[in-house]
Amino acid sequence: xxxxxxxxxxxxxxxxxxxxxxxxxxxxxxxxxxxxxxxxxxxxxxxxxxxxxxxxxxxxxxxxxxxxxxxxxxxxxxxxxxxxxxxxxxxxxxxxxxxxxxxxxxxxxxxxxxxxxxxxxxxxxxxxxxxxxxxxxxxxxxxxxxxxxxxxxxxxxxxxxxxxxxxxxxxxxxxxxxxxxxxxxxxxxx
Numbered sequence: 001x002x003x004x005x006x007x008x009x010x011x012x013x014x015x016x017x018x019x020x021x022x023x024x025x026x027x028x029x030x031x032x033x034x035x036x037x038x039x040x041x042x043x044x045x046x047x048x049x050x051x052x053x054x055x056x057x058x059x060x061x062x063x064x065x066x067x068x069x070x071x072x073x074x075x076x077x078x079x080x081x082x083x084x085x086x087x088x089x090x091x092x093x094x095x096x097x098x099x100x101x102x103x104x105x106x107x108x109x110x111x112x113x114x115x116x117x118x119x120x121x122x123x124x125x126x127x128x129x130x131x132x133x134x135x136x137x138x139x140x141x142x143x144x145x146x147x148x149x150x151x152x153x154x155x156x157x158x159x160x161x162x163x164x165x166x167x168x169x170x171x172x173x174x175x176x177x178x179x180x181x182x183x184x185x186x187x188x189x190x
Contacts, residue, residue, distance in 0.1 A: 017058040018065045019051055022187065025072040026082060043089050055173050055180075064180045069187045083182040094174035101167050108159035115153040122149030 023029060031042040043051075055064050068082065122145040130142050 016063045016065055017054075018067055019054045020067045020069065021047065021050070022069045023071070026068075026070060026074065026078050026184075029068065029082065030085070040088060041085060043086070048089075051177065052170075052173060055177055056169075060172070064176060066177075066180055066182045068182070068184045070184060071187045073186045077184075079182070079184045082184050086182050087178050090174050090178035094171055094178055097167060097171035097174055101164065101171060104159060104164060104167060108156050108164075111159065112153075112156035115156050118152040119149035122146065122152075 021029070029044060029047050031044050042048075051066065058064060066086065070078070126142050126145050130138050130145075133142075
C-alpha cells in the first residue's frame, strides 16, 4: 500500500483534519485473509495503523476525514461500500476496546480485593504474632510482611492509576473514526 499523506494539525481544534491514502485499488485497504463479506472485512494492518496513528496526532476535538485516492476505479462507485466497511470496522474495534476496558476494571476490582485481604492478613500477623517480639528475625519478618502486603497492592494501583488511560483513549479514537466522513476519489481527479 502506498500512503500518500495526512493533513497538518491546525491551531484551531475545530478545523477538520484530513487523512489521505493513495491506493492502487480498493482491495489494498482490506485484509486479504479475511473471508468476511466486504463491508465486514478487517482493514489491512498497515492501513489501520496509519489511520489510527494520524487520528491520534490530531487534536482530540478536531473532526477527522478520510480521503482515499484510487488509481484503479471500480465499475461501480465505491464510496458507500468503503465508507460503510470502514465505519463497521472501527465501530467493531471500539466495541472490543470497550469490552477490554470492562474486563480490565473487573480485573482491577478482583486484584484490589485480593490485595487488600493479603495486606490486612499481613498487618494482622504483624499485630498479633509479632507485636511484642524483639530481635533481628522478628524485625526482619515484620518489615518483610509489611512490604509484601503493600506489594500485593501494586497491580490494582497500576490498573486504576495508569493502565486504563491508554485503553480509554484508544476506544475514543476508534469511536471517532467509526463516524468520520470517508471520501473515495479517483487518483488525479481530487
